[in-house]
Amino acid sequence: MSILELKNINKKFEELQAINNISLSVERGETIAIIGPSGCGKSTLLRCICLFDKIDCGEIHFENDLIFSARDHNHWSINIDRNKYHTDVIMVFQHLNLWPHLNVIDNICLAPKLAYNSNKGEIKEKAIEILQQMGLSDKVKKYPYTLSGGEKQRVAISRAIMMNPKILLFDEITSALDPEIVGEILEIIANLSEHGMTMLIVTHEMQFANDVADRVLFMNYGKVEEIGSPDYIFNESKSDRLLTFLKRMRKQNFTIK
Amino acid sequence: MYDWDFNIVFQHKEVFLSGAIITLEITFYAIIFGTLLGAVLGVAKKSKSPYIRIPANIYIELFLALPILVLLIWIYYCGPLLFGLNLSGFWTAVLALSLSLSAFVAEIVRSGLISVPIGQIESARGLGLSSFQTITRIVLPQAIKVMTPPLLSMYISTLKMSSLASVIAVYELLHSAQNLILSSYRPLEVYTAVAISYLILILPLTLLTRRFETSKKWRIS
Ligand SMILES: Nc1ncnc2c1ncn2[C@@H]1O[C@H](COP(=O)(O)OP(=O)(O)OP(=O)(O)O)[C@@H](O)[C@H]1O
Numbered sequence: 104m105s106i107l108e109l110k111n112i113n114k115k116f117e118e119l120q121a122i123n124n125i126s127l128s129v130e131r132g133e134t135i136a137i138i139g140p141s142g143c144g145k146s147t148l149l150r151c152i153c154l155f156d157k158i159d160c161g162e163i164h165f166e167n168d169l170i171f172s173a174r175d176h177n178h179w180s181i182n183i184d185r186n187k188y189h190t191d192v193i194m195v196f197q198h199l200n201l202w203p204h205l206n207v208i209d210n211i212c213l214a215p216k217l218a219y220n221s222n223k224g225e226i227k228e229k230a231i232e233i234l235q236q237m238g239l240s241d242k243v244k245k246y247p248y249t250l251s252g253g254e255k256q257r258v259a260i261s262r263a264i265m266m267n268p269k270i271l272l273f274d275e276i277t278s279a280l281d282p283e284i285v286g287e288i289l290e291i292i293a294n295l296s297e298h299g300m301t302m303l304i305v306t307h308e309m310q311f312a313n314d315v316a317d318r319v320l321f322m323n324y325g326k327v328e329e330i331g332s333p334d335y336i337f338n339e340s341k342s343d344r345l346l347t348f349l350k351r352m353r354k355q356n357f358t359i360k
Numbered sequence: 361m362y363d364w365d366f367n368i369v370f371q372h373k374e375v376f377l378s379g380a381i382i383t384l385e386i387t388f389y390a391i392i393f394g395t396l397l398g399a400v401l402g403v404a405k406k407s408k409s410p411y412i413r414i415p416a417n418i419y420i421e422l423f424l425a426l427p428i429l430v431l432l433i434w435i436y437y438c439g440p441l442l443f444g445l446n447l448s449g450f451w452t453a454v455l456a457l458s459l460s461l462s463a464f465v466a467e468i469v470r471s472g473l474i475s476v477p478i479g480q481i482e483s484a485r486g487l488g489l490s491s492f493q494t495i496t497r498i499v500l501p502q503a504i505k506v507m508t509p510p511l512l513s514m515y516i517s518t519l520k521m522s523s524l525a526s527v528i529a530v531y532e533l534l535h536s537a538q539n540l541i542l543s544s545y546r547p548l549e550v551y552t553a554v555a556i557s558y559l560i561l562i563l564p565l566t567l568l569t570r571r572f573e574t575s576k577k578w579r580i581s
């Protein structure tokens with residue numbers, strides 16, 4: 104049964120059709136990797152799903168409820184408590200956006216403290232446990248500016264996981280990191296995937312997409328150009344645009360087996 | 361060689377003390393009103409509605425441009441005629457300083473608010489914080505850190521500018537002292553004492569500013 108369903112969604116920025124009639128059904132526990140050239144609308148797709156960008160036309164269903172629908176730019180309706188939705192569907196940004204005035208533990212505890220009525224001790228216990236799993240036990244009281252890129256990334260992921268989200272959206276979270284650290288972040292995501300988290304992951308790491316994703320979605324000019332199993336996308340598809348894209352990625356030293 | 365004699369100052373301590381109290385009172389009220397008004401104007405300046413934004417901008421430009429002394433004298437002499445204002449010298453000084461300060465505060469508040477990146481707000485909303493929680497928990501703490509040093513230096517400047525109230529016969533520090541000179545013929549000692557009094561009043565504020573500027577608990581990475 105699908106947890107998230109997009110029906111014919113469209114998004115324009117002035118004359119630019121950033122999302123062009125995309126339909127997509129995401130199964131519970133599924134990991135979808137989203138690939139495609141720069142500017143094809145990957146970030147916009149994620150931003151539309153978590154309602155940061157408002158679609159102009161189409162429907163978004165979440166857990167079988169129609170939560171957002173639009174007929175055109177001026178006729179739209181939202182049928183869910185936004186704050187509640189944001190505790191279920193969480194996006195982790197490339198630029199992380201950790202809150203600089205809060206230390207690590209406060210960064211990851213603030214949102215659950217405000218959203219849920221569970222007691223503070225419980226939340227803190229859970230936070231400590233997650234930080235431990237993330238290898239951040241010694242950073243609990245540190246402020247974000249003292250952390251390395253990889254550590255910040257792990258805090259951002261911890262902050263999202265603290266909410267017990269139903270869907271995680273990752274937008275190129277490894278592209279600002281040194282190559283040595285990329286592996287460790289990808290491992291964390293692979294681990295989440297194994298534990299049944301539903302995830303949409305925008306990535307430039309083709310190897311990772313191949314290894315971790317259940318399905319790979321190739322976007323081009325705001326459209327879903329190809330979608331299918333990693334094997335289909337990386338070995339079988341005959342789509343010219345996909346082949347050109349993959350060839351270019353290979354040239355940039357991204358190895359694909 | 362001039363024969364310094366500071367006895368006159370010590371004999372009339374109470375003149376300085378009561379003057380300093382008036383100076384502090386004027387400054388205190390001006391800071392309260394100026395900051396509140398300035399905060400509202402700073403938000404208004406960011407408003408989407410031109411009916412709010414444009415008047416706010418005109419107000420701010422006007423009071424940024426007017427010298428406080430001119431404003432003070434103008435309100436004192438023209439206020440009663442034009443607006444039927446019937447303010448004492450004390451409240452005229454508070455009004456002029458508040459109006460001027462509010463324009464500067466508006467600029468500081470606006471730049472403080474826009475210094476918080478949009479991504480900070482999105483990550484807060486994206487984790488289920490309401491817009492009110494986002495403002496109080498995420499935006500304000502960061503904006504206030506940016507705004508505090510320039511605000512404190514405007515407050516210091518307001519304290520100094522309160523001495524202008526002497527021209528409309530308010531018995532603040534400077535004017536009280538000038539009065540003392542008339543009876544004692546000891547201008548050098550008295551003015552020296554005035555200068556030292558202002559330094560003493562301002563010192564705590566200056567130290568506070570330094571502390572904020574060097575505080576390193578957190579910073580924007
Ligand atoms: N707020 C905006 N206003 C106007 N145009 C925008 C806005 N956001 C995105 N766009 C445009 O929409 C298109 C899709 O942008 P998007 O950020 O989704 O691309 P992307 O696939 O994530 O690219 P990249 O891989 O470089 O991150 C781009 O052409 C971009 O310039």
Ligand SMILES: [Mg+2]
Nearest residue numbers: 145146147275
């Ligand atoms: Mg992007």
